[in-house]
Amino acid sequence: MNFETILIDKKEAIATITINRPQKLNALNKTTLQELHTALKTLEIDSNIQVIIITGSGEKAFVAGADIAEFANFSANEGHNLARKGQEIVFNFIENLTKPVIAAVNGFALGGGLELAMACHFRIVSDNAKMGLPEVSLGVIPGYGGTQRLPQLVGKGKAMELIMTAGMISAEEAKALGLVNHVTSQEELLSFTQKIAEKIIRNSPLAIAAAIKAVNANFDVDKNGFEVEIEAFGNCFGTPDFVEGTTAFLEKRKPNFPGFK
Known part of the structure; x- marks a missing residue:
């Protein structure tokens, strides 16, 4: 390009x-x-x-x-x-x-x-x-x-x-x-x-994207930041990054987050 x-x-x-x-x-x-x-x-x-x-x-x-x-x-x-x-x-x-x-x-x-x-x-x-x-x-x-x-x-x-x-x-x-x-x-x-x-980049790309959305909501008068956080938090549980992150923690190893791939 x-x-x-x-x-x-x-x-x-x-x-x-x-x-x-x-x-x-x-x-x-x-x-x-x-x-x-x-x-x-x-x-x-x-x-x-x-x-x-x-x-x-x-x-x-x-x-x-x-x-x-x-x-x-x-x-x-x-x-x-x-x-x-x-x-x-x-x-x-x-x-x-x-x-x-x-x-x-x-x-x-x-x-x-x-x-x-x-x-x-x-x-x-x-x-x-x-x-x-x-x-x-x-x-x-x-x-x-x-x-x-x-x-x-x-x-x-x-x-x-x-x-x-x-x-x-x-x-x-x-x-x-x-x-x-x-x-x-x-x-x-x-x-x-x-x-x-x-x-x-060691951390979950999907969780970081959710965090950006939640933090930004605090400065948007049309949004309730706490509600955005609750929704984003819950959505994280349905991601492959959450599965990998928690599994890696329990297995005492570094996570390999799939992220947006």
Whole structure:
């Protein structure tokens, strides 16, 4: 599969998607969003892949934002469509993917870049990373879920401050706020992220998919998270992963989960 703006590397059960527009600091444009959707959709149905990592090319930026030149002259209606389509095909799509998606943030994650990282299930960043939502300095607001996910991660008050000031925060500040899980050196970022991915793939893919669904339900006003958890918990009992996991435990051996295969 050939792409214009992204690269895909598969290593055993881990797939790494690299946004590859270094001349634009990996800014998101329509092509990148569509290619991300295609890649993620393909990897989700690939039974050999259990974890997906998203990162940026080079050492300066994960994603420095959206490609402003592409929408600077948009009308209000075009702006609505831009946000709606982007959320549907990439940001919400990532959040609800049945496989874990980890953001490996290797530099600037601004605007759409931070929104992309926040859509992932969790974030690991290099110590040179800078994060922020500078949209109000351009006369617009975050449109790819930033006003929703940032308060979920850092709280309403701090999210309001970060959005209103259009300021950037450092990797350590982001960790202190709970926006990111870990901070590493630039050199260790991908290897560290891969080690966490390796821990994940030891566990049941079907149970992980159910856990993602249950956790996400807590943030959906139209759903009762406890009820979703009860249903997902019960459904696990009917899976081959549950049979293998409990059998392996009783036999005192490591499980070999069939997962989605």
